[in-house]
Amino acid sequence: MVKIMVVDDDEAIRELIRVYLVREGLEVLQASNGQEALKLLETTSADLVVLDIMMPLMDGWDLCRELRANYNDIPLLMVTAKSESAHKVRGFQLGTDDYVVKPFDPVELVMRVKALLKRYRIASSQTIHIGDVVIDRTTLEVRMKGQRYDLPLKEFELLYKLASYPAQIFTRAQLIEQIWGIDYEGDERTVDVHIKRLRERFDSVTNQFHIATIRGLGYRLEVKHD
Template identity: 40%
Template sequence: MLVVEDERAIAELATLYLKRDGFGVHVETDGHAALAAVRRLKPVAVLLDVGLPGMDGVEVCRALRAAGDWTPVLFVTARDDEVDRVLGLELGADDYVTKPFSPRELVARVRTVLRRGTPQTTSVHVLGRVKLDTDRRRVWVDDAEVALTSTEFDLLAHLMRHPGRVFAREQLLSAVWGYAAAAGTRTVDVHVAQLRAKLGDPNPIRTVRGVGYSAEAS
């Protein structure tokens, strides 16, 4: 686990609880060192402070995604504004934790993100132009592979496993993110918008006005 945090007390607290939960932890304090560490160490996930000196966490995440690196990223920030949360998710972050945070909740969030990356079935699902392989965690549109974040994949997989079924946003938060109360439903909307942009048009995701989303053949 890579922890990128320039506040020593927070880095030490996160490290303590992550190690208690069985993680090996490496700490960096600036963005440039964080990028180098991701490439060198291949961590299972990155706990990334947004307010880093020099190259901030947003720039680090943007650089990783631009390079095709989809290592799970959890943003940590003192900002609690929805605009900031949405920006982080749009950049490809997998979760968003606001300071001050409970270290136990932090570890639980890390575990939830990592569980999303664990294959649960060997089934291949096809809806219209989209084929999804849950065993290999790969997605194709018209035989061209599409790169998705861990969260985007799990959201699409959940919808495609239940074609035609309509899920409320709160149900998707619970099923995909593992919690409902700690995140706003805007989180779901952002990820759906990102999926649609990556899958192109037509795509299987349907908006059911006033309710939520479903997946149906185009």
């Protein structure tokens, strides 16, 4: 059974989220702060973490940082009363995947949880399908309508990373670290150059996806739906 960890110091909020997630057949683990959540993860696993920001002992910022450092494959959904843009930017920079502001609609939260779980399942595959576009990690090629596109390695890795998490925002720093490595000494603008090349390759031949610039944050791949 899929396990969702809910981390919030408000017991009523935890219970509300638990009720709606259980209705969808999901198992729910609960923690009242970041320290408790990390302790729980030492003995059990979670497929997704829903976390508040303002908590005692260890807040959501620090928890998000620790989870990204030690459990990078777990999707994170922030639920908080903080609606200012600066808080959203900080959350995405620390590695959260999505953001819901209190007071929230529990049905919407469940939908976002399901979307994140689906997104991460896509990321674990070696082949990504976006309409008639196939991005194949085993052959390092993109196939579309009988055509094969061989990309330089970094371009392919960048496209594959973005396509693995459709709609997720990646900062330039995150892409540099994950594609070029933490020891890369070049300029972050190399990401911009590679994004430009990918757009030049694919924007004119497919309307299935587009790499969008999110001002002040970074980039995300948007899937086009008919």
